[in-house]
Amino acid sequence: xxxxxxxxxxxxxxxxxxxxxxxxxxxxxxxxxxxxxxxxxxxxxxxxxxxxxxxxxxxxxxxxxxxxxxxxxxxxxxxxxxxxxxxxxxxxxxxxxxxxxxxxxxxxxxxxxxxxxxxxxxxxxxxxxxxxxxxxxxxxxxxxxxxxxxxxxxxxxxxxxxxxxxxxxxxxxxxxxxxxxxxxxxxxxxxxxxxxxxxxxxxxxxxxxxxxxxxxxxxxxxxxxxxxxxxxxxxxxxxxxxxxxxxxxxxxxxxxxxxxxxxxxxxxxxxxxxxxxxxxxxxxxxxxxxx
Amino acid sequence: xxxxxxxxxxxxxxxxxxxxxxxxxxxxxxxxxxxxxxxxxxxxxxxxxxxxxxxxxxxxxxxxxxxxxxxxxxxxxxxxxxxxxxxxxxxxxxxxxxxxxxxxxxxxxxxxxxxxxxxxxxxxxxxxxxxxxxxxxxxxxxxxxxxxxxxxxxxxxxxxxxxxxxxxxxxxxxxxxxxxxxxxxxxxxxxxxxxxxxxxxxxxxxxxxxxxxxxxxxxxxxxxxxxxxxxxxxxxxxxxxxxxxxxxxxxxxxxxxxxxxxxxxxxxxxxxxxxxxxxxxxxxxxxxxxxxxxxxxxxxxxxxxxxxxxxxxxxxxxxxxxxxxxxxxxxxxxxxxxxxxxxxxxxxxxxxxxxxxxxxxxxxxxxxxxxxxxxxxxxxxxxx
Numbered sequence: 001x002x003x004x005x006x007x008x009x010x011x012x013x014x015x016x017x018x019x020x021x022x023x024x025x026x027x028x029x030x031x032x033x034x035x036x037x038x039x040x041x042x043x044x045x046x047x048x049x050x051x052x053x054x055x056x057x058x059x060x061x062x063x064x065x066x067x068x069x070x071x072x073x074x075x076x077x078x079x080x081x082x083x084x085x086x087x088x089x090x091x092x093x094x095x096x097x098x099x100x101x102x103x104x105x106x107x108x109x110x111x112x113x114x115x116x117x118x119x120x121x122x123x124x125x126x127x128x129x130x131x132x133x134x135x136x137x138x139x140x141x142x143x144x145x146x147x148x149x150x151x152x153x154x155x156x157x158x159x160x161x162x163x164x165x166x167x168x169x170x171x172x173x174x175x176x177x178x179x180x181x182x183x184x185x186x187x188x189x190x191x192x193x194x195x196x197x198x199x200x201x202x203x204x205x206x207x208x209x210x211x212x213x214x215x216x217x218x219x220x221x222x223x224x225x226x227x228x229x230x231x232x233x234x235x236x237x238x239x240x241x242x243x244x245x246x247x248x249x250x251x252x253x254x255x256x257x258x259x260x261x262x263x264x265x266x267x268x269x270x271x272x273x274x275x276x277x278x279x280x281x282x283x284x285x286x287x288x289x290x291x
Numbered sequence: 292x293x294x295x296x297x298x299x300x301x302x303x304x305x306x307x308x309x310x311x312x313x314x315x316x317x318x319x320x321x322x323x324x325x326x327x328x329x330x331x332x333x334x335x336x337x338x339x340x341x342x343x344x345x346x347x348x349x350x351x352x353x354x355x356x357x358x359x360x361x362x363x364x365x366x367x368x369x370x371x372x373x374x375x376x377x378x379x380x381x382x383x384x385x386x387x388x389x390x391x392x393x394x395x396x397x398x399x400x401x402x403x404x405x406x407x408x409x410x411x412x413x414x415x416x417x418x419x420x421x422x423x424x425x426x427x428x429x430x431x432x433x434x435x436x437x438x439x440x441x442x443x444x445x446x447x448x449x450x451x452x453x454x455x456x457x458x459x460x461x462x463x464x465x466x467x468x469x470x471x472x473x474x475x476x477x478x479x480x481x482x483x484x485x486x487x488x489x490x491x492x493x494x495x496x497x498x499x500x501x502x503x504x505x506x507x508x509x510x511x512x513x514x515x516x517x518x519x520x521x522x523x524x525x526x527x528x529x530x531x532x533x534x535x536x537x538x539x540x541x542x543x544x545x546x547x548x549x550x551x552x553x554x555x556x557x558x559x560x561x562x563x564x565x566x567x568x569x570x571x572x573x574x575x576x577x578x579x580x581x582x583x584x585x586x587x588x589x590x591x592x593x594x595x596x597x598x599x600x601x602x603x604x605x606x607x608x609x610x611x612x613x614x615x616x617x618x619x620x621x622x623x624x625x626x627x628x629x630x631x632x633x634x635x636x637x638x639x640x641x642x643x644x645x646x647x648x649x650x651x652x653x654x655x656x657x658x659x660x661x662x663x664x665x666x667x668x669x670x671x672x673x674x675x
Contacts, residue, residue, distance in 0.1 A: 001300070001363050002293050003587070003594040009292065072292040181669045196674025198658070201665035205612070208664055212609050216591050217584035223294045232580030281573060288576030291557035 051106020075222040082171025087143040141268040169237035176248035214240040231286040241270035334381035338413030355395035373547035386410040386417035418459035437466035456505035478526035499645035615650035
């Protein structure tokens, strides 16, 4: 038993981090939010680059043109997507890689109806599920266009979709922890960095604890693929992403409440992901049922 | 990312389970939780059974009398003994989890030969003389003084929150050997016999009614210089070794116990109709996520320790912070399941609920742990 990622797994994760830093770094993120062509446009070139890097075909067998890896590797790369706040229907396209032509390579953008919501409906080439009568929503997240689909009952969640979404939440929770710690080291008040004050330290420490507990839960669920562990992973990762974003905002003070700081983007995306695939209440019921 | 066991580990588990099946029925009846001499006898009997079967000091190095088991085997041991309902370390806690590993890591050959075998056999019980009335979480400001007199130290001062002092044979004692040095520098780590003249123990009653800890008054107690572990005035570093053992491994078995309790809570709630309460049911579901993840975090920390070898790292602080709060939430949930019955002290869960209040205080308060995480893991500046 060695629960930690192998060297190959770390290399895969680092590779995607490098790709995203180069192709969807802070400037691109801000351009997507503030730039002249901001709005719900999907960067098709980046989507194809992700396809070429194996992001969507990661778990397809090699004989079908895939990379032949498993859920643990998928979780590591989705963690990076969450860290970078990468927009798009990543989970749906990844899941469709074996069944929808072009999804594996990133040529075809696939979205999925879930729980009466569908994201990126206008940008997608294929919609899985019945999106008839979908009405646009003024989405809280500027980088996730949403439609509501009336009359759609929540169906049993797709466990892999739940887990990969949890992995994105984990990445976001780690990123907001880093951002809060960095700010707390640099920002000075009363003649010293605010990170020297216990009240700020304790906020940061709790952020790390939440992120590390979520990491253990997400990684273990990827190894066991057990639906109950997956529900636990989603519950803890949702909590870590949402609460860490709020605490990061608090550490940033007034600056955190501005559009200019990135933290609100993490919070809003975390809220969207928390509503997707399996909500906290539904996850808690699954976990209770297993006792 | 691997959570499977090797054939060797599965063999180890099977042998252990078979032995537990035979050994546990031979244990005497469990003593009353308030009866500390009875608990000492019960806990040391269990320790002797482990020793005779070759399971004592499982994860201690072989040259310290241990079995040299891997951290993974230790994890399996804790999991299976807890599953089988075996006693936890109890009165042997300080000896097996703090003082013993510290002596094994820092002691001389003679010190190891003197103190380790009796701990492993269950013949001697240790207590921890770290905290003082004016030096609790701020451990380094301790004032108990040790003045050199030939080949002895003469120790005077007082200690508090000394767990198991009433029934202990030895005390891992922190003393100030150089009052002029900066506060972290002038400290030494001594092994003090509890029957030495000048040692007075006054049991303190906890809010749970038990006398599991005590005040200790030291009036010119003579402790041989040979009982010092580590160099004179180097006790702070030795203490950090002790504390990392405490935070690294001390609570592992309890997580398994909490998971078992959670299952019992769900069964009780189903039986008494409270399971229909959605809010309570989901609360138990969230605790299931919490304790499952804490168990996985333990496996993460063990994997880390296995790879780096030796002393557990700062991951223990992350674990302890979350676990101590989760344990309190667990027994609050137990009270919600029990309803008015939760006010009856004869119910185990009521006592456990009361004792859970110490978890966010003992072994470094949650506030101190947060400072450790912030400063040593996140690299935030030291300050107030």
